[in-house]
Amino acid sequence: MAHQILLHTEVEPYQTIRPQLEALGEICQWNPLEPLPPAEVLRRIEGLYNFGHHRLDGAKMDLMPRLKVISNFGVGVDHIDLEAARQRGIPVANTPKLLDGATADMTFALLLAAARNLVRGDHFARSAAFTHYDPSFMLGQEVHGAVLGIVGLGSIGYQVARRALAFDMRVIYHNRQPRAQAAELGARYVPLDELLAQADFVTLNMPLTPQTRGMIGQRELALMKPTAVLVNAARGGVLDHQALYEALREGKIWAAGLDVTEPEPLPRNHPLLGLDNVIIMPHLGSATHQTRQAMAQRSVDNLRAGLEGKPLLSRVA
Ligand code: 8YV
Numbered sequence: 674m675a676h677q678i679l680l681h682t683e684v685e686p687y688q689t690i691r692p693q694l695e696a697l698g699e700i701c702q703w704n705p706l707e708p709l710p711p712a713e714v715l716r717r718i719e720g721l722y723n724f725g726h727h728r729l730d731g732a733k734m735d736l737m738p739r740l741k742v743i744s745n746f747g748v749g750v751d752h753i754d755l756e757a758a759r760q761r762g763i764p765v766a767n768t769p770k771l772l773d774g775a776t777a778d779m780t781f782a783l784l785l786a787a788a789r790n791l792v793r794g795d796h797f798a799r800s801a802a803f804t805h806y807d808p809s810f811m812l813g814q815e816v817h818g819a820v821l822g823i824v825g826l827g828s829i830g831y832q833v834a835r836r837a838l839a840f841d842m843r844v845i846y847h848n849r850q851p852r853a854q855a856a857e858l859g860a861r862y863v864p865l866d867e868l869l870a871q872a873d874f875v876t877l878n879m880p881l882t883p884q885t886r887g888m889i890g891q892r893e894l895a896l897m898k899p900t901a902v903l904v905n906a907a908r909g910g911v912l913d914h915q916a917l918y919e920a921l922r923e924g925k926i927w928a929a930g931l932d933v934t935e936p937e938p939l940p941r942n943h944p945l946l947g948l949d950n951v952i953i954m955p956h957l958g959s960a961t962h963q964t965r966q967a968m969a970q971r972s973v974d975n976l977r978a979g980l981e982g983k984p985l986l987s988r989v990a
Pocket of ligand 1: 726
């Protein structure tokens with residue numbers, strides 16, 4: 674009998690995914706915002722392919738007693754209860770490394786854009802208000818030669834540091850453990866509070882875990898320089914958005930660039946959306962054709978391996 678696959682997603686998956694899944698077996702799609710598929714269909718499911726960030730917990734896993742693999746499109750798995758999967762003996766796969774370059778590019782794009790008023794400048798240049806050029810307006814913060822503080826020197830953070838070196842930045846970092854790799858970057862390990870106080874630019878590149886949830890709040894933002902720029906390319910949950918709003922409004926930090934928020938999207942009346950010293954992206958860190966294609970391929974290959982009882986190409990739990 675053909676493999677039974679559950680496609681767990683609110684939206685249509687990236688273009689090359691569905692045909693590949695169809696070649697692997699029979700698909701049942703579950704939009705997590707809609708009612709459950711019939712129990713007898715769920716009972717037959719052997720492989721779960723997840724696209725997006727809807728919660729996958731033990732209760733959902735229990736509906737699928739034959740489930741032998743969960744394959745996630747993306748590296749971050751904070752939406753999946755890994756402990757519940759472990760307890761049930763269900764291996765979980767993700768797509769590490771493939772998106773490091775694209776996400777580091779986006780981190781740097783936000784850093785540059787926030788520092789140099791790219792979005793405000795573009796809006797102004799298009800507007801009726803731009804009637805004459807004034808060399809005194811829209812001055813930004815200098816990027817080259819500044820101090821970059823990276824929170825989370827994993828493989829994405831490492832790529833951010835490499836980009837920073839090309840901008841003659843001095844790199845400091847904070848991580849659970851100092852990283853041997855940091856030496857080749859000339860990056861110095863510092864405690865978080867020291868990083869926040871010293872950095873001209875702070876980028877958040879760590880995973881969202883119980884330890885990193887809410888890591889940057891009012892106290893931490895107060896430690897930053899009033900000229901500093903904060904970039905979040907990790908997960909919205911690592912940052913307190915109300916505290917960020919207040920820090921930006923009161924000029925306690927200079928600007929922010931967010932690729933991610935919590936919730937995602939922010940409620941349309943969220944006060945952050947009314948500030949012009951924050952740039953907000955709709956979670957585009959890995960959103961290039963090339964990276965999405967690589968992630969699609971890896972995640973389908975992971976699912977295939979799990980269905981065939983072979984070792985997963987990139988197993989996270
Ligand atoms: C993905 C991401 O696009 O990989 C991750 O953890 O945040 C993004 O690169 C996303 O997870 C897919 O929905």
